Amino acid sequence: MTMMEHAPRQIAVKVSPEGDKLITSGAHYLHMSKKDLVEAAVAFYLDARREEMQAGMRELLSELDGSRASRVAMLAGMTREELESVGGTDEDDLQ
Amino acid sequence: MTRRARPTLRCLREDLSLPLPHVDTPLDEIIHPLLAKVAERFADDQTPQERISAIDDEVLFKVKIQRWRGAAWVDEDIAWLVAAGKREEGSPEDFYAALAARGNAARARYNAEHSPPLSSATYSGHLLPGHEDDLRWRAEAAARTERQLRTTVLDLVRQTLLDGREHAAILDGAALGVQVLADQGHETYVAIRIIGSIPRRLVATILSLIPGCQSDAWMSDYAMPERAVAPEEQIWSNIMDPAAAAKLLDEQPSSP
Numbered sequence: 001m002t003m004m005e006h007a008p009r010q011i012a013v014k015v016s017p018e019g020d021k022l023i024t025s026g027a028h029y030l031h032m033s034k035k036d037l038v039e040a041a042v043a044f045y046l047d048a049r050r051e052e053m054q055a056g057m058r059e060l061l062s063e064l065d066g067s068r069a070s071r072v073a074m075l076a077g078m079t080r081e082e083l084e085s086v087g088g089t090d091e092d093d094l095q
Numbered sequence: 096m097t098r099r100a101r102p103t104l105r106c107l108r109e110d111l112s113l114p115l116p117h118v119d120t121p122l123d124e125i126i127h128p129l130l131a132k133v134a135e136r137f138a139d140d141q142t143p144q145e146r147i148s149a150i151d152d153e154v155l156f157k158v159k160i161q162r163w164r165g166a167a168w169v170d171e172d173i174a175w176l177v178a179a180g181k182r183e184e185g186s187p188e189d190f191y192a193a194l195a196a197r198g199n200a201a202r203a204r205y206n207a208e209h210s211p212p213l214s215s216a217t218y219s220g221h222l223l224p225g226h227e228d229d230l231r232w233r234a235e236a237a238a239r240t241e242r243q244l245r246t247t248v249l250d251l252v253r254q255t256l257l258d259g260r261e262h263a264a265i266l267d268g269a270a271l272g273v274q275v276l277a278d279q280g281h282e283t284y285v286a287i288r289i290i291g292s293i294p295r296r297l298v299a300t301i302l303s304l305i306p307g308c309q310s311d312a313w314m315s316d317y318a319m320p321e322r323a324v325a326p327e328e329q330i331w332s333n334i335m336d337p338a339a340a341a342k343l344l345d346e347q348p349s350s351p
Contacts, residue, residue, distance in 0.1 A: 046317050053315045057331075060299035061310040068241065071303065072118065074296050075244075076237035078230060083118070086104065086231040089238060090117040 013038065067091060098169070099123040100134035102176040103224050104231060110179035118234040119242075129179055132160040133167050137174035149195030152202070152215035153223065157191065164190035168223055177222040240267075241300070247271070248304040249343065252285075256340055261288070269293045271301065275335060283307075283335040290328045302331055307339025 027034045064070045068091050073083040101122045107113050136142055144156040158165035166178040180190045198217030206212035247264050251273040254262040261274035269291025276284045302313055316330040
């Protein structure tokens with residue numbers, strides 16, 4: 001008796017003719033299947049963009065020093081000096 | 096339409112001689128007879144107003160109460176007190192005549208420095224709300240947002256610390272979910288889920304309010320263990336200091 005093994009379900013992804021040409025030549029160049037190239041490329045791109053997003057957020061977070069003034073200035077999109085020049089915050093207002 | 100009454104910062108400091116309060120106190124809540132009069136007179140568009148006729152480059156209105164005299168400039172939402180003074184007992188000098196004289200002098204200075212010259216008899220642009228008034232307005236709004244955010248975020252963290260489940264709230268049309276898992280390999284893991292289009296500065300402020308997390312250790316995730324991230328959903332995770340978590344639970348929840 002022959003056992004039929006079910007292949008994992010595959011999903012088609014639509015790309016432009018230019019994109020398909022790039023994937024095809026890239027797969028030939030790297031000696032890998034188009035499917036493997038697309039999956040690896042997407043994971044690589046997402047990781048790169050994630051690192052970019054995290055770096056951007058770290059930069060914003062570095063402007064926050066735990067004080068209320070730093071948070072209010074951040075939310076208002078102004079510098080601490082600008083906030084101070086128009087009255088500053090009540091740091092005791094923490095409860 | 097109900098308009099709020101606010102002084103410009105210049106008018107508050109120089110004309111009313113009042114100290115500038117923290118941005119937690121909106122300037123439309125300052126108690127002063129002239130500001131109360133402005134609020135009353137400009138509450139709706141049907142109240143007849145008396146224009147200061149000697150000022151011809153801007154439409155300024157007279158506001159009088161007791162010995163106080165003021166000039167109001169009205170925009171869509173706010174009636175601004177842009178100049179104020181006191182009528183001195185026995186003094187022949189009229190506040191509005193003096194204001195016009197200053198307007199004439201300001202026009203002369205303006206025309207000496209600008210081209211083309213103004214054809215009006217007065218220049219009052221320097222009295223109107225400007226950059227620092229805009230900063231103050233934005234700072235007051237940010238102070239209100241910060242207070243609301245702080246209360247909401249800390250309440251959500253407290254709730255999830257107690258049951259380990261995700262707790263969520265709606266903030267300005269965006270959904271904010273917080274989940275703390277206290278026993279992940281002897282570490283306390285915190286995940287923040289935000290659904291909706293919100294500015295990155297708001298996201299940074301939310302993350303900074305989570306207690307016991309290193310600010311440079313926030314990780315962004317593009318997938319959850321059991322599902323993909325939804326459109327307009329962002330997930331941030333970090334490790335929380337258990338001591339900070341315990342301290343938060345000991346504190347009383349703040350009132351908004």
